Amino acid sequence: MKRIAIQSDDFDVAGELAALEALGGGGVASFTGIVRGEGGLVALELEHYPAMTQAQVERIVEEALARWPLLGVSIIHRFGRLEPGARIVFVGAASRHRTAALESCAYLIDWLKSHAPFWKKEHFADGATQWVEARAEDEAKAKEWGEERGRE
Template identity: 80%
Template sequence: MKRIAVQTGDFDVAAELAALEALGGGGVASFTGIVRGDDGLTALELEHYPAMTQAQMDRIAQDATARWPLLGLTLIHRVGRLEPGARIVFVGTASRHRAAALESCAFLIDWLKSHAPFWKKEHFAQGSPRWVAARAEDEAKARGWTA
């Protein structure tokens, strides 16, 4: 089972986990990202180029299934304008063994954080909006998977 979605609407974490658990493996790992409200942030706006995003997410999902013996994986990333507290991303993996589930989940979220073709703009109560630049620590973490 492979589920990849880019959507404006929210997602149901419990339903996504239940679908992965139903695959009958020994381990399910997940990560849910939430929009933070640090420093007066009022919204995070995400843009993307749909064909590019879908192709890249398909490729990284295929990479994960080639590296680890996965029974299933789910990648969901939201786009549009999201307020603090909103769910922004979900990664879930299922495998017969916990190590494969945990490692593949970490690999996928590291890749999404650093290489997925999403452009993020932060909006603040005071001041102009600003585009979010890539962070060196996120890039380094993603590079660690290729070493």
């Protein structure tokens, strides 16, 4: 099972987990990212180029499937204007054993955080806006996996 969705709509975490659990493996690992509301943030706006985003996420999922013995992967990443508390991303992986599920889930979210082609703009209560810059710690985490891809 391979599910990749780049969408504006919210998603059902329980449904995604149930689909992965139904694959009959011994372990399911997941990560759900939530928009933080600190510092007066009232919204996070995400933009992307659909064809490019889909292709790059497809490629990294294929790499994870080749690297670990996975039964299934689910990635959902939202775009558009999201308010604090909104779900922004889901990554789930199922495998016969926990190590593959846990490692692949971490690999996929680290890659999404550092290399997925999304542009993020923060909107604040005082009317100010700012584009979110890449964080050095996210880049370093991705490099731990030996990944330099996603920058073409």
